[in-house]
Amino acid sequence: xxxxxxxxxxxxxxxxxxxxxxxxxxxxxxxxxxxxxxxxxxxxxxxxxxxxxxxxxxxxxxxxxxxxxxxxxxxxxxxxxxxxxxxxxxxxxxxxxxxxxxxxxxxxxxxxxxxxxxxxxxxxxxxxxxxxxxxxxxxxxxxxxxxxxxxxxxxxxxxxxxxxxxxxxxxxxxxxxxxxxxxxxxxxxxxxxxxxxxxxxxxxxxxxxxxxxxxxxxxxxxxxxxxxxxxxxxxxxxxxxxxxxxxxxxxxxxxxxxxxxxxxxxxxxxxxxxxxxxxxxxxxxxxxxxxxxxxxxxxxxxxxxxxxxxxxxxxxxxxxxxxxxxxxx
Amino acid sequence: xxxxxxxxxxxxxxxxxxxxxxxxxxxxxxxxxxxxxxxxxxxxxxxxxxxxxxxxxxxxxxxxxxxxxxxxxxxxxxxxxxxxxxxxxxxxxxxxxxxxxxxxxxxxxxxxxxxxxxxxxxxxxxxxxxxxxxxxxxxxxxxxxxxxxxxxxxxxxxxxxxxxxxxxxxxxxxxxxxxxxxxxxxxxxxxxxxxxxxxxxxxxxxxxxxxxxxxxxxxxxxxxxxxxxxxxxxxxxxxxxxxxxxxxxxxxxxxxxxxxxxxxxxxxxxxxxxxxxxxxxxxxxxxxxxxxxxxxxxxxxxxxxxxxxxxxxxxxxxxxxxxxxxxxxxxxxxxxxxxxxxxxxxxxxxxxxxxxxxxxxxxxxxxxxxxxxxxxxxxxxxxxxxxxxxxxxxxxxxxxxxxxxxxxxxxxxxxxxxxxxxxxxxxxxxxxxxxxxxxxxxxxxxxxxxxx
Numbered sequence: 052x053x054x055x056x057x058x059x060x061x062x063x064x065x066x067x068x069x070x071x072x073x074x075x076x077x078x079x080x081x082x083x084x085x086x087x088x089x090x091x092x093x094x095x096x097x098x099x100x101x102x103x104x105x106x107x108x109x110x111x112x113x114x115x116x117x118x119x120x121x122x123x124x125x126x127x128x129x130x131x132x133x134x135x136x137x138x139x140x141x142x143x144x145x146x147x148x149x150x151x152x153x154x155x156x157x158x159x160x161x162x163x164x165x166x167x168x169x170x171x172x173x174x175x176x177x178x179x180x181x182x183x184x185x186x187x188x189x190x191x192x193x194x195x196x197x198x199x200x201x202x203x204x205x206x207x208x209x210x211x212x213x214x215x216x217x218x219x220x221x222x223x224x225x226x227x228x229x230x231x232x233x234x235x236x237x238x239x240x241x242x243x244x245x246x247x248x249x250x251x252x253x254x255x256x257x258x259x260x261x262x263x264x265x266x267x268x269x270x271x272x273x274x275x276x277x278x279x280x281x282x283x284x285x286x287x288x289x290x291x292x293x294x295x296x297x298x299x300x301x302x303x304x305x306x307x308x309x310x311x312x313x314x315x316x317x318x319x320x321x322x323x324x325x326x327x328x329x330x331x332x333x334x335x336x337x338x339x340x341x342x343x344x345x346x347x348x349x350x351x352x353x354x355x356x357x358x359x360x361x362x363x364x365x366x367x368x369x370x371x372x373x374x375x376x377x378x379x380x
Numbered sequence: 381x382x383x384x385x386x387x388x389x390x391x392x393x394x395x396x397x398x399x400x401x402x403x404x405x406x407x408x409x410x411x412x413x414x415x416x417x418x419x420x421x422x423x424x425x426x427x428x429x430x431x432x433x434x435x436x437x438x439x440x441x442x443x444x445x446x447x448x449x450x451x452x453x454x455x456x457x458x459x460x461x462x463x464x465x466x467x468x469x470x471x472x473x474x475x476x477x478x479x480x481x482x483x484x485x486x487x488x489x490x491x492x493x494x495x496x497x498x499x500x501x502x503x504x505x506x507x508x509x510x511x512x513x514x515x516x517x518x519x520x521x522x523x524x525x526x527x528x529x530x531x532x533x534x535x536x537x538x539x540x541x542x543x544x545x546x547x548x549x550x551x552x553x554x555x556x557x558x559x560x561x562x563x564x565x566x567x568x569x570x571x572x573x574x575x576x577x578x579x580x581x582x583x584x585x586x587x588x589x590x591x592x593x594x595x596x597x598x599x600x601x602x603x604x605x606x607x608x609x610x611x612x613x614x615x616x617x618x619x620x621x622x623x624x625x626x627x628x629x630x631x632x633x634x635x636x637x638x639x640x641x642x643x644x645x646x647x648x649x650x651x652x653x654x655x656x657x658x659x660x661x662x663x664x665x666x667x668x669x670x671x672x673x674x675x676x677x678x679x680x681x682x683x684x685x686x687x688x689x690x691x692x693x694x695x696x697x698x699x700x701x702x703x704x705x706x707x708x709x710x711x712x713x714x715x716x717x718x719x720x721x722x723x724x725x726x727x728x729x730x731x732x733x734x735x736x737x738x739x740x741x742x743x744x745x746x747x748x749x750x751x752x753x754x755x756x757x758x759x760x761x762x763x764x765x766x767x768x769x770x771x772x773x774x775x776x777x778x779x780x781x782x783x784x785x786x787x788x789x790x791x792x793x794x795x796x797x798x799x800x801x802x803x804x805x806x807x808x809x810x811x812x813x814x815x816x817x818x819x820x821x822x823x824x825x826x827x828x829x830x831x832x
Binding site: 095096097098099100102118119121124126144147148150151152154155184185187209210212228229231232233234235236 | 548550565570572731732733734735736737738739740742743744745746747750767773774775777778779780
């Protein structure tokens with residue numbers, strides 16, 4: 052099937068969603084997604100950040116769709132034409148969604164452990180306004196320890212349901228879900244029970260904001276001061292492929308390996324995540340490639356001199372000191 | 381005087397019992413359908429009748445039925461949506477209370493037409509009396525051989541169940557209703573797939589309103605063409621209107637679609653005019669979720685033609701000067717009504733009832749309610765009206781289900797048509813706070829609603 056997104060055509064399999072078709076093209080035309088997670092069945096459609104305009108339904112029925120549609124849950128039709136960043140209507144709607152999401156999500160990035168890895172932070176930066184028009188009290192919650200390794204800070208939750216889907220789909224028992232309705236909704240465990248199973252730690256990885264945090268890592272460092280390194284180990288429960296986050300010589304956090312859209316490639320078990328914090332436990336593969344757009348890449352690792360520098364011996368010599376410093380890092 | 385198809389025998393003593401209902405010609409459509417018609421022929425009759433869904437959306441019922449997928453070896457379901465909870469709408473409750481067998485009869489015929497062997501009537505949880513009435517009626521019909529195995533010796537089996545709902549407004553949205561019926565939290569599903577393809581338990585399902593299903597009875601009895609002769613244009617047949625507000629004779633009326641709005645409000649046959657000799661100020665024509673219209677626009681269209689009680693006429697002019705027939709919850713306001721308080725009250729309802737799944741509805745409904753609360757209690761600003769319109773635009777059309785639209789339209793339309801009244805609340809703050817609308821027990825500021 053052929054679909055055109057922001058004027059760029061792509062051939063996709065039937066049943067592909069608009070979002071995934073856009074991901075096959077890549078770049079700026081990929082709609083943001085806060086609640087959709089490709090590894091979780093049934094996720095998506097809730098946060099409304101991925102709204103796009105279908106300006107042509109298909110070759111058979113070229114009528115445009117009357118409303119903006121959630122690209123993560125709408126499958127493509129042959130000949131469909133979609134507008135994302137080329138539609139002012141979409142950008143306006145997305146701004147509105149960001150404003151709504153930020154009503155009950157505090158901008159506490161300076162003290163939030165998710166800072167630097169937060170999808171809402173990126174979305175707010177790209178589509179938000181400098182000032183909110185909301186002047187009323189925000190909802191606040193006490194922090195909840197769900198198990199000895201995970202802390203839930205509901206105040207930051209944007210109710211994307213990802214963690215609920217994760218608990219439903221990759222763990223043995225469902226122990227948490229949504230209580231109440233409307234803006235009183237909250238994620239919680241059944242009568243404050245702990246979430247206790249081998250894969251519970253993945254709810255930290257799927258959380259797009261800082262609502263679910265790793266208690267073994269909380270407040271230990273800012274993510275952009277750490278060094279992410281890909282590593283693996285033989286694990287009888289999971290794939291054992293992880294990213295280790297170093298502070299100096301110490302592994303201070305272990306996470307699943309995330310792709311360019313912030314989704315883990317494979318879920319990992321709690322043993323790998325929480326209990327294996329020594330370099331000796333792992334086979335190191337090498338530095339993790341971080342997008343140069345990410346704040347995590349701000350200090351390091353790969354230094355690729357501009358082409359003109361690479362080919363110009365005078366500039367190469369002038370930048371020698373810089374090259375050496377980067378190599379050391 | 382309009383013809384009564386649904387409420388013809390409503391005043392007959394004992395019409396809620398099987399024997400009296402049967403003596404008045406009840407269950408004739410079941411006999412006719414099962415003995416003389418094929419399921420497809422019934423669907424054709426419903427198509428011919430032009431019946432449009434009476435729950436609010438107005439989608440052609442026959443067409444909805446024809447979309448039902450019919451894979452081999454997969455069960456099909458008919459679900460009756462009796463989760464009536466739109467503020468201002470109380471017609472289904474009336475019908476279920478006084479003439480429950482009409483609904484049961486409609487369910488049997490409709491289930492036969494759709495090939496469903498198990499059907500459900502999903503009733504709002506608060507309506508316990510109606511649930512008991514329906515259960516009794518089902519037991520009676522079953523005892524007389526109109527339900528259960530081998531109905532009237534035809535070989536057709538049907539089990540009909542009444543299911544109390546969770547008591548949430550959102551459970552009236554068809555996919556949330558199905559979730560709730562499956563025993564889950566009543567959150568709307570993301571469409572597609574539509575219930576006609578994957579509905580209850582993943583099987584093809586039709587969800588129809590009580591009144592739509594009841595209307596199938598006269599359609600089968602008299603034929604779709606006869607039914608289509610009533611009404612006007614694409615708004616065929618009769619419609620139950622639940623009239624409320626400042627009217628002399630509020631109540632449930634069955635009208636021929638196409639009746640002039642003016643006649644409905646002022647004639648003695650229907651509402652008898654505005655109570656206490658006051659003047660009409662505004663009308664919400666189709667339940668709280670539709671745009672409010674001032675008196676001049678509800679009585680006449682922008683082309684100065686009489687406004688009619690029909691899907692097309694009421695929506696003439698779009699949302700700038702028109703509204704919707706919706707579910708037929710007709711609320712009239714007299715000259716003393718405070719539109720700001722009314723709008724705030726609606727906003728409060730939608731805030732409380734939002735399921736919280738999608739961001740614009742979850743956060744936006746609460747935001748609108750708070751701004752309206754401050755306007756009503758004398759803390760508003762001139763910029764609040766523009767803010768409210770902007771929030772409503774950010775919600776409208778961007779949500780999973782129509783609850784977002786339902787929350788946004790009343791606010792946007794109230795400001796469009798009654799902006800001066802909102803501005804008065806800002807400029808005369810102290811006066812606005814001291815008025816008493818018979819709600820004196822509400823202190824200022826109102827205590828925040830606790831979660832249900």
